Amino acid sequence: MFVFRSFLAAALAVIAGGVATAPAAHAEGTIDATPRQVARLASVPAEAAPRAVGRPASVAAEAMPRVVGRTVSVPSGAMPRAAAQATGVSVGAVPRPAGRDAGIPDEAMLRPADLGGAETREADAESWPALRPPRPCGMRAPKPAADRAVSAIVDADRAPVVVLEYVAQHPAGAAERYLRRLRAAVRDCPNWRLEKSGTDTLTMRWTQTWEHVDDRVTHHTYVAVARTGRAIVLVADLGWETSSGERARAERLITPATRRAAVLH
Template sequence: MFVFRLFLATALAVLAGGVAAAPPAVAAGIPGTAMLQPADLGGVKPLDAGRDDWLRLRPPRPCGLTGPAPLADRAVTAVVGGSRPDAVMEYVAVHRGDAAARYLRKLRKSLNGCRDWRLERASADRLTFRWTRHWEHVGEQVTHHTYGTIAHAGGTLVLVADSGWETSSGNPATTERLIIPALRRAATLH
């Protein structure tokens, strides 16, 4: 439905000789109802991510890959889990036409040849990847893995990432589990 409304707004603006504006629901931003909720996160309320938080993953940028400019986007974060918490982030971006699908294809190719990034699993509309970073912590070398599952539904790109906690790595199972309710909630944008 969202894609049809966007198409209709664009067509009407072109016929009128103007430039189409985003539909009102997108122009106002991504509503909280389209993002993961406490029920999805074990009771934890997600918080809006800061402008510069998780920047390399909004959207993922292996080897300098650039993403399309979204009509609207939003990122939220939460710390989930008990004795071994995980810092998770959800990123939702609404794009024109098939830009989300094109970006996902480019991401798949970029992950295959980019140092520190690796494609873990893939299907036609979904990828799970690993981003590896190395640093020194208290005199020891740390190898840290952040996992992400990214999918598109129509013109909407949805990412769930898990960076683990402190020096412990994230968990791909967490991102693959959370992408299901994230896609369901983002579908309200259509």
């Protein structure tokens, strides 16, 4: 009996200790955590990550973490690993999932040399799905034979900016048809605007709005898309938190991204 009570007391102490050190949850759907706690949370599987409840439908599911003082407010619907990356806590590269995206090699993706030294990390399935690939107003997109997405936090005048790259390889003719349909869909979709159009390239602006600290935020994401052979290449400047991206950065990076994806021919 004494051994059983000692074991029970030890178990309760471990549980109590875990509760005492856990990040504090807030009603607004965020978790305040120190960088050390964020790094520990980064090992939590996606299935175990807490989900936001009652979040307005207009808020993007991939909203970036907020850095406040020495803590990080992590959107509870986001991957803890993304929050750790945003704070500069090294958690290692996200393993590339098996399946379709296993067919896109590293050589076909942007490298640190293209991004001012910033390392890229694999984007999980819940990161910016509306851009992988873009489907303005519900347009249909062909299923790729292989695809892959990576993101990087780059320095822009000493401020962080998130850049997303998506590469998809298609059967013969499908990439050309998708680009043609995309160009037409953007022209008729209220939240999208065609900024620039070429034979095998185009630049778009995607506008989202949401409530943030009693203010209504209008956020612009700039998306450059190009075709090389049977591959579609996308580079998006997502900005940071409520700050919009920049068209010039997306258009500048689509050039090396397309050049690297040419190895898929």
